[in-house]
Amino acid sequence: MVDVVLCICTCRRPDGLRRLLEAVDSLDYDDSLTVVVVDNDAGREGMRVCGEISETFRWPLTAVHELRAGISYARNHAVRMALDMRPRLIAMLDDDEWPDRQWLREIVGVLDTTGADVVGGPVLPSFPPGAQLGPQLADYYEVDMHVPDGAPCVLFAAGNFLARVDCFRALMPEPFDPEFAESGGEDLVFFSRLEQRGFRMSWSTKAVAHETVPADRLSVSWLVRRQRRRGSLNVNVQRMFMPGAAYEAVRLAKTMGLLVVALAYCVVALPSRVSRIRAMLLLNKAIGKVMGHLGHKLIQYGR
Numbered sequence: 027m028v029d030v031v032l033c034i035c036t037c038r039r040p041d042g043l044r045r046l047l048e049a050v051d052s053l054d055y056d057d058s059l060t061v062v063v064v065d066n067d068a069g070r071e072g073m074r075v076c077g078e079i080s081e082t083f084r085w086p087l088t089a090v091h092e093l094r095a096g097i098s099y100a101r102n103h104a105v106r107m108a109l110d111m112r113p114r115l116i117a118m119l120d121d122d123e124w125p126d127r128q129w130l131r132e133i134v135g136v137l138d139t140t141g142a143d144v145v146g147g148p149v150l151p152s153f154p155p156g157a158q159l160g161p162q163l164a165d166y167y168e169v170d171m172h173v174p175d176g177a178p179c180v181l182f183a184a185g186n187f188l189a190r191v192d193c194f195r196a197l198m199p200e201p202f203d204p205e206f207a208e209s210g211g212e213d214l215v216f217f218s219r220l221e222q223r224g225f226r227m228s229w230s231t232k233a234v235a236h237e238t239v240p241a242d243r244l245s246v247s248w249l250v251r252r253q254r255r256r257g258s259l260n261v262n263v264q265r266m267f268m269p270g271a272a273y274e275a276v277r278l279a280k281t282m283g284l285l286v287v288a289l290a291y292c293v294v295a296l297p298s299r300v301s302r303i304r305a306m307l308l309l310n311k312a313i314g315k316v317m318g319h320l321g322h323k324l325i326q327y328g329r
Contacts, residue, residue, distance in 0.1 A: 028113040029057040030130065030188070033104035035064050035097065036072035036121035042238060043075050049124035051084045055131055062107050063089040066100040072121070096207025098200070101184070105194050105201055117188040123149060123235045125186075133188045133233035136176050143225040144189040144217070146171070146181040147233030153244070160244045162300050166252070166307065167239055175231040180221050184213035186235040193225055209323040211259035218267055246303055250310045255324040257314025262323060274319075281315040288312045 032050065036043045043063070050061060061083075065072035076089035092103045101118070108116045115134065119125060126132075129147070137145045151167035153160040160167065169183045181187060184202075194201050197219055206212040217227070242248065264277060288309035295301035317324070 028060050028111050030055075030059050030115045030117055030134065031108035031111050031113040032059060032061045032117045032119065032130075033064070033101070033108055034061065034119055034121060035066060035100035035104055037066040037100070038069070038071065039121045040071040040075050042122045043072050044079070045238075046119060046121060046124045047075070047079050047083065047087075049127075050119075051079075052127055053125065053130050054127045055134075057134075059130065060086045060111055060113070061088070062104050062111075063087070064092050064100045064104045064107075065089065066092045066095060066097070094207075096204065097210060098202040098204045098207035098212040101202040101212065102200050102204075109191060109194060109198075113191060115188055116191060116194060118184050118186070119235060120185045120237070123185060123237045126232075126234045126236075129233050129235060130188075133186075133230045136228055136230040136233065137188060137190075140176050140228045141226070142178075142228035143193050144181060144187060144220060144227040145230050145233070146179070146183070146187040146227065147230045147235060149183070149185045149235045149237050151239045152236045153239050154241055157239075157241075157244055159246075159300075159303075160239055163249065163303065166249055167237070167243075171229045173229050173231075175229070177229050179227055179229045181217045181227050182214050184216065185237070186233065188233075189220075193220055196220075196223055196225070206259075206323075208325045209259065209262075210255065211263055214259065214263050215266065218263060222267065246306070249303075249307055251324070253307045253311040254314035254317065257311040257316075258318040258322055258324050259314075261315050261318025265318075277315075278319055281312060281319065284312040284315065285309070 063076050070091055073089050080087050092100045133145050133147050149169040151164055171179045173179055201216055202212040203215045291305040291308055295305040
């Protein structure tokens with residue numbers, strides 16, 4: 027039986043996928059690992075990368091194409107393939123990331139030590155040389171719980187995590203909701219459903235993955251769009267798990283409170299450029315929440 031199947035979904039990032047696979051090839055891990063890559067682009071660049079690497083790749087590598095466009099479809103395809111291999115554990119990394127050499131050893135170690143069902147790890151941004159604004163706003167790019175190693179938590183992002191197969195089986199046939207295939211947020215829904223079913227999650231501070239931040243994501247306009255999407259998703263996902271007029275009224279009141287705080291912050295932040303940007307991003311998160319209340323979903327993965 028395979029110990030771990032690593033699932034990687036890729037779309038139009040052949041260089042990122044190659045870098046990720048090269049890092050996986052160098053992992054310090056003594057047990058069995060199998061890698062599954064699902065290419066979600068019609069051009070199938072990811073398939074070509076896997077074909078070029080497979081002959082010298084250290085681990086068994088399988089690459090397939092998912093016809094339906096959308097991150098949920100790619101993730102679900104990868105999970106189905108992984109479950110067919112009957113592993114003990116399933117992990118996921120994104121195609122713009124690469125792990126530290128000790129990544130898999132650390133994340134499996136926390137799962138086995140704590141008895142958790144799911145373990146997540148930090149994703150730290152890697153900025154291009156000469157980037158100035160990005161490093162000053164690094165917390166908007168990173169994924170980190172900022173809790174002790176092995177601490178209980180509730181995960182929200184699927185870029186770096188490991189889970190027992192029972193977690194996926196409990197949510198089959200579609201562990202990642204197709205309703206969020208184009209907007210993103212399918213991972214937030216996935217972890218929320220696991221929490222609802224009583225699965226335990228923990229954090230591994232040393233299971234580090236790094237994420238490439240391309241130049242086109244260093245603009246304030248890109249961060250504004252991201253904050254609006256996050257705000258909208260937050261409301262839409264909460265509505266799934268806490269429906270009804272009473273809950274909606276509470277959410278709306280919190281959104282209005284956030285708007286007031288953000289507007290006040292915009293005034294206080296005037297003397298500092300970075301503070302002004304942070305205030306604007308908080309305001310746009312509140313605007314995104316308002317859009318969510320109005321039923322809007324902002325597209326991230328659409329063609």
